[in-house]
Amino acid sequence: MDLENVSSILIIGMAGNLAKITAKEIHGKNPNIKIIGVDSRKVPRSLSKLNVKFHQINYTRSHFERLFREHKFDVVLFLGRYAHVGLNILSMLTDSLDTKISGIKNIFDLCVKFKVKRIVVLSSFHVYGALPGNPLFLLEDTPLKADFKYPDIRDVVEMDKMARLWVDKHKAVETVILRPCSIVGPHIQNAxxxxxxxxxxxxxxxxxxxxxxxxxxxxxxxxxxAIDKLPPDTYNVAPDEYVTIRDAMKIVGNPTLPVPLFLIEPMAKILKKTLFKIPEYFISYLKFPCIIDNSNLHKALGDLNFRYNIKETLKYLK
Amino acid sequence: MIDLLDNLLSSKIDEEKLEKIYSHLTGLYTNGKDPWGLDIDTAKATISKLYPFYSEYFKVRLFGKDKALDRPYMVVSNHTGQVPIDAMLIGMAFALEIAPPRILRAMIDRFVTSLPFLGEWFAQTGAVLGDRQNCSKLMERGNSILVFPEGVQGVAKSTNEFYKLQKFTNGFYRLALSSGFDILPVAVIGCEECFPFVYHLKSLAKTLGLPAIPLSTNYFPLPSPVDIHIGDPISINKDLSPDATDKEINKEVLKVKSKIRSLITRGRKDQREFWAKKER
Incomplete structure (x- = not known):
């Protein structure tokens, strides 16, 4: 559907920086689109400049339905990806699963009920898992195995699986599932x-x-x-380029501490107290490649024409 | 023995020739790298270091180098020795002695990709996790593939089974059908003698989740002279589809196996004595 014909968009996961950048891009292309942002996290700053009306709500609450009723959304962007915070894995997992699984079911049901035309679900390449038996260029129909070994990634795998099942069941609502590779940038705060x-x-x-x-x-x-050009389907999103993790670190330009892989986990535990937490599942991506195939995206869009090549993407991080 | 050590230490690769080979190979891959982890610079450094072993220790002789034309192949070989050094020697032969030079992409077990340092080194020198999708993507990009259809059975053989071909799996033939690549049969003679067989710890291997644990008297190979024989390319049966029945595919696989067997028989006749000196 053409962005010109969209009158209102709901962005779920508005506290995230990718959601903010997306809202800015939407506003830049069509300032008449009414953007409603929701998140269970705190109200992010500077949303007013983006013409986004923000609501801090729990996705499972009934007043979430009120938003659908009042605004009659044409498009719903589900950008509420998982976040690795907190020290208690079990409680974090329970909370995360509750938010994502119950939440997405609720959202999908509301989309059908209120005749939303298109849903875009942001998943991740992490759903495939970094496993020793992975071939390169994983296709969209590759089994999602990430949660076999790492329960802390189960929420996003379940969300993705649920979205795909839902797509098959409710073809009236056009659904696009995006599985991007590692998204990085000066504003993104991911692992x-x-x-x-x-x-x-x-x-x-x-x-x-x-x-x-x-x-x-x-x-x-x-x-x-994904709103106005991609046909409903699941898409791996990645450039044609690739780089080894060591070369990536070199391009970013920070000094690094080379250690055997088995030491990274204990070191990360020490680092998390001072700097940041490396999620447990992330270590496996430092061991085995998880390269996704972008031919489905190429087929739909032709040349991908990304603004930044991989070197620029990494160079501007620092 | 002293002669061997002396030759080993004094042998050096022709740097000019190596440079020429690798500038050709670098041109085949963007920045000399590929997504599977190949790194032409590392591959070059590795070949340069291992050349004395190829040339003086194993005294490798390559027969039939003119059979490999300037096109990608599915290279199919017998698998020998308790430690698969045959893959390394075939790979070096195709990089150093065949025109135009090429990096053969050998298929390796996932166990190897999980090994610290070694997994990365294997990938940098061109080895790839043995997987049908990997194989077909590499072939789409025009890479020649090296496969050992005997699999682990080929390297974990007892002494009385040396040079006896084990059961061939048929996946390689289906891949050759999908890609349209001809099959280049290869026989390696001499690697079985590098590792005298003692016992195969099958149950321990199963318990540890390893492909095989053959016990040998040594794990550094003995200096057995190695011959690599390349046979005439075998055209794939174009009447078959990659989804043909096992029965149809196996018939073609047997033809490949029989070709390799005859190369082995011929090679064994010409095999050198264990302590043979290098022909100069």
Whole structure:
């Protein structure tokens, strides 16, 4: 559907920086679109400049339904990805699963009920898992195995699986599922960006997998294309380029601390108290490559024309 | 023995030739790298370091180098020795002695990719996790593939089974059908003698989740002279689809196996004595 014909958009996960960048891009393309942002987290600053009306609510609450009733959304962007915070894995997982699984079911039901035309779900390449038996260029129909070993990533895998099941059941609502590679950028606060930008971050000296990186602005651009250009389907989102994790660190330009992989986890536990927390699942991505195939996206969009190449993406991080 | 050590220490690769080979290979891959972890610079440094072993220790002789034309192949070989050094020697032969030079992409077990340092080194020198999707993507990009259809059975053989071909799996033939690549049969003679077999710890391997644990008297290879024989390329049966039945595919696989067997028989006749000196 053309952005010109969209009158209102709901962005779920508005507290995230990717959501803010996306809102800015939408506003830039069509300032007449009414953007409603929701998140269970605190009210983010500077949303008024983006013409976003923000509500801090729990996705499962009934007043969430009121928003659908009042605003008659044409498009729903589900950008509320998982966040690795907190020390108690079990409670974090329970909370996260409750938010994502119950939440997404509720959202999908509301989309059908209030005749939303299109839903865009932001998943992640993490759902495939970094496993020793992974071939390169994982296709969209590759089994999602990330949660086999790491329960802390189960929320996003379940969310993705649920979205795909839902797509098959409710074809009237056009649904696009995006599985991007590592999104990095000066505003994104995810694990990989924090890892790349931390001086003396421990990097494995015995493994050096390739990574695909996408700039936050290019990802926001793909989300916009998911509204008006991509046919309903699941898409891996990645550039054609790749770089090893050691080379990526070199491009960013921070000093690193090469250590055997088995030491990274204990070191990360020490680092989390002073700098940041490396999620448990993340270590496996430093061992085995998880390169996704972007041919479905190429097929739909032709040339991807990303604004930043992989070197620029990493260079501007610091 | 002293002669061998002396030759080993004094042997050096022709740097000019190596440079020429690798400038050609670098041109085939963007920045000399590929998504599977290949790194032409590391591959070059590795070959340069291992060359004395190739040339003086194993005294490798390559027969039939003119059979490999300037096109990608599915290279199919017998698998020998308790530690698969045959893959390394075939790879070096195709990089150093065949025109135009090429990096053969050997398929390796996931156990190897999980090994610290070694997994990365194997990837940098061109080895790839043995997977049908990997193989077909590499072939799409015009890479020649090296496969050992005997799998682990080929390297964990007892002494009385040396040079006896084990059961061939048929996946390689289906891949050759999808890509349209000809099959280049190869026989390696001499690697079985590098590792005298003692016992195969099958149950321990199963318990540890390893592909095989063959016990040998030594794990550094003995200096057995190695011959690599390349046979005539075998055209794939174009009447078959990659989804043909096992029965149809196995018929073609047997033809490949029989070709390799005859290369082995011929090679064994010409095999050198264990302590043979290098022909100069």
């Amino acid at each position: 990989i960006t924090k890892y790349l930008t931390t001086p003396y971050a421990p990097i494995p000296m015995d493994f050096n997998p390739n990574f695909q990186f996408l700039h936050e602005t290019d990802m926001a651009d793909i989300i916009l294309k």
